[in-house]
């Protein structure tokens with residue numbers, strides 16, 4: 001079986017994105033062809049990239065990873081919504097993507113569903129990480145930025161064109177070095193890279209056992 005695992009380049013003035021570091025370190029479980037890709041933090045480009053990647057590799061499973069700075073746990077996303085929006089919830093800030101795009105409340109796919117649920121086994125994924133002693137939880141919102149966009153697009157493509165493809169998204173916290181220089185570092189969560197890699201390697205092994213016969 002084939003698993004496509006994606007991470008992201010850095011964004012929002014960071015020099016590093018933990019999701020990219022994790023992807024580089026993951027190993028293919030036995031019997032799995034693991035394809036690794038680092039995506040740009042750009043709404044438009046990721047849409048094109050995902051179409052090309054699914055067409056080219058024909059994966060059975062797509063697992064995408066991204067940074068959710070401030071979260072304490074590794075979080076498995078339940079749902080992706082049909083909205084691109086860079087405005088913060090109280091409207092006070094905008095975070096342009098790495099190409100400078102600033103969509104506000106734009107639909108991702110005119111013909112798409114309002115939302116898609118992950119087709120990966122949420123609770124089992126959380127449990128295998130917790131069993132390794134790593135903080136993990138379900139998240140009920142992937143936000144409205146590029147991560148939600150990537151999760152939505154993948155599930156949209158799966159629903160429309162690749163019905164056998166299982167797909168989902170995992171957000172990871174900051175790395176310790178990302179918060180070391182911050183004044184509020186006492187209050188911002190971080191997790192060592194080693195733990196994140198251990199957790200995600202467990203998730204890959206789980207996905208292999210869940211889907212090896214499809």
Ligand code: PCA
Pocket residue numbers: 008011017019041065066067068142143144145146147148
């Ligand atoms: N996190 C952002 C986009 C890229 C990333 O790593 C997000 O949560 O949308």
